[in-house]
Amino acid sequence: MGEKDKAYVEIYDTTLRDGTQAEDVNLSVEDKIQVALKLDELGIDYIEGGWPGSNPKDVQFFREIRNYHLGWAKIAAFGSTHMAKYRAEEDPNLRALIEAQTPVITIFGKTWDVHVRDALRITLERNLELIRDSLAYLRPHAERLFYDAEHFFDGFKANSDYALATLKKAIEGGADCLVLCDTNGGTLPQEIAEIIKEVRSRLGKDISLGIHAHNDSDTAVANSLMAVSVGARHVQGTINGFGERCGNANLCSIIPGLVLKMGFKCKAGEPERLRRLTEVSRFVFEIANLPHNKYLPYVGRSAFAHKGGVHVSAVSRNPETYEHIRPELVGNSQRILISDLAGKSNVLYKARQFGISLSAEDPVVKEIVVRLKERENEGYQYEAAEASFELLMRRIVEGRKETFGFFDLISFRVLDVKRLEDERSLVEATVRLKVRGEEEHTAAVGNGPVNALDNAVRKALLAFYPELADMELEDYKVRVLAGEPGTAAKVRVLIQSKDGEDRWGTVGVSHDIIEASWQALVDAIIYKLLKSRRKRLEAA
């Protein structure tokens, strides 16, 4: 099948509206603009910006986005059919849609007979008028006009004649596409297929159908792909599957599924755009200030990560053995998890990545492998602590001291006192170290022992290394390792740090959580100092 024989599927993104219904997802107007520009670069066809009738933030978004030139995407405004007490031309909600001045308008209406009576409290006949009249009124104001049939599948199962009647009215009103919504997310793919087939046999194969799925049954992506396989040519979803409850259908899975597996085409599926998919996914997580979900299909950090021994050896011979697509197609990459990769070729691979020059014959490679295995036996793990891994390699390859000469540690002390009778407590840390020949002895309190230590060491170093001011500890994780029972067990601490430009992870292991935290803290600081020094040298 040639490229031009492939059928086109329109991609309609609702991250900015339905996506923000997710618990913990909140976007400012500025965030929304940034996401819209990114979606445009990706080649999304339609970007639903919000519901101008429902909140002022969305009105502002529609006003501001007009100042930007979009290369491909068209902005859509969303709203409901007009209220029963008004005529269409009097309805404030429809007026707000027109005032948003978007090339695309999408309105939703009721399909499910019970809800027309119980929620809208109007007759079934009146609801049909609302649908037709709302669309007909909006028709001249929009280049493209979409109708979202809310609760379509539940409504169809309850009363198929009425559900179809609502669609016919939407066609009469002038809708370009009828989008069948599984609003509660309760429908399974086999039902989606059956119902869409029946809709097409009763309304004709020429009508243009779309799908809008939610993930409550854990089948939103499958439902969307299934709908396309039986004739839908418009898919609504969100980046990363953000959305109310369990989320909307995830476009980051749908787009590659359509293009790489089902033989359809869409703008965002063109090879050079599809390669940006992973970046877009991570960008949207960043903007929403949420950690990236590493297990996401196609775009997650674990999506092409291999841990099991059998898999690793097979996958290095032939990636197809355990990878369903080539990760580069979506801008992702294969990862062999460091914990399982204490082999020579992996050390060389990482050295290249870190910019450390190292030849395969160099005996130091063997030394690194041995050291790495020792550390892993002690409980260190470098999967999420690549900065500590880089420091470990540099210490060996470049013959560096533990702290790379930035400072020498003398001692630290932590005191944690609780008086339970009056709930008074004191958490205090002191740190002694030597920097450029001077001894620094500082003390600080904190809301816990590790926090106090963190405060004390920064206090000691900041005067000498002002660049530490823009370094932040972003995340702190503790894992108790198996081995000794109970509180005598070893712990592994992972610290994630960031500055304006980078993020880096470091690790520490000890029976003593304070000592383990100290190791990870010191590595994080040294990594930052090395990075600044390298930058200064490059600039000089």
Place this chain on the structure above:
Amino acid sequence: MGEKDKAYVEIYDTTLRDGTQAEDVNLSVEDKIQVALKLDELGIDYIEGGWPGSNPKDVQFFREIRNYHLGWAKIAAFGSTHMAKYRAEEDPNLRALIEAQTPVITIFGKTWDVHVRDALRITLERNLELIRDSLAYLRPHAERLFYDAEHFFDGFKANSDYALATLKKAIEGGADCLVLCDTNGGTLPQEIAEIIKEVRSRLGKDISLGIHAHNDSDTAVANSLMAVSVGARHVQGTINGFGERCGNANLCSIIPGLVLKMGFKCKAGEPERLRRLTEVSRFVFEIANLPHNKYLPYVGRSAFAHKGGVHVSAVSRNPETYEHIRPELVGNSQRILISDLAGKSNVLYKARQFGISLSAEDPVVKEIVVRLKERENEGYQYEAAEASFELLMRRIVEGRKETFGFFDLISFRVLDVKRLEDERSLVEATVRLKVRGEEEHTAAVGNGPVNALDNAVRKALLAFYPELADMELEDYKVRVLAGEPGTAAKVRVLIQSKDGEDRWGTVGVSHDIIEASWQALVDAIIYKLLKSRRKRLEAA
């Protein structure tokens, strides 16, 4: 359709094997035992415990689990067909499977012709012998014998005749069920349906088929349900969809899908078991020391949470408007805005379980619900800390003091000093408390601050309560809670304790890990003392 007309679908859990292939999921033998017991309570039919031929930890699991009585589940051991250089009876891997002494054995073999030649480097004919001979050799050693056809769907697409030939050999070898595996997770539900239909038309409708799906295409749950809809009666998956890369098919979505939506039955789908699904999901996240994914279908905290204004008002009139099932059916609950779970019926249910007499009308029930919500907002979680929950309830219902009168805490102090120049360190804790009118002031060292505190408090109490001698702290987990950045974050500590008879979990939360550990430690001790007192009273 009556209950007894419904077809039964076997649920086969592989959390303990495939689940631990996930990045960041590592379970100790003790963790695995705990998960297995929980899965048994849930009514899972088969629990795959590991691959005894591949690692000693799994061998230990199979040895230890024999000491437990399981009410329903059968334990399965997993392995591969025998190596080509051996005969079946000489193969160390098959021997390890037999030595695991499990009632169920599952082995996997190659389906995809290319892999037989490239990975195994043997003839297609020899692979067929491996499959038949391995199964035939194991047959007398297992009550139930399953065959996992690795890469079945990819293999079928490449060479359907050969793929079917491998299945026929598995039948010849005596397999009870042929489990079709989508090993790379690249297959879509419409293909699953087509291929299974063709398999059944070519091998006969009587063969027993299963499905094992991975989530690389974001369709693992849909693929599993689709397979059942076209005739499979055995589904493999993991709790929470843990698994290599993007995970395995999520049983927490599959079980309610099969039972509540598709009209099948399974033990774990019986109403009183299904109601424990949410608890089991959270328990497994806790044991794996991972934060619960709130967006999970059915069992996530957001699965029935309503944020959108339209939805909230509609849902409070009629939940069916925006909820695909009643959340109580899976032990979850509706949430509006930020308000939390732990309703009255839950509290009553737990009270019954703990043997606390409490009537639904008692105003104290409301008080518990309120207190519980407060604690959950502070970061406490009781899914893996039922002993702390029981103590919380008894404190309120029975009007008990914090320590139930066993002792009064006065203060503790922890000192942690490290001299880095000579690597000397001192970790010391002191504890002051009052027992039976006497003040005890003890000190102890430890290999970390929590261990030192643990040692000091036991030292103080042991003379008064000799029963503490047979109490051990079995596991200690720390989770950093979201909120404040870096080392200033709150932590939640979970302690798992045991004596000769029981295991119990307790929890503490604080910005200070030592304080949080102290809370969990004290609860663990009090729970043990209460238990002993109750026993003495019963004996008297």
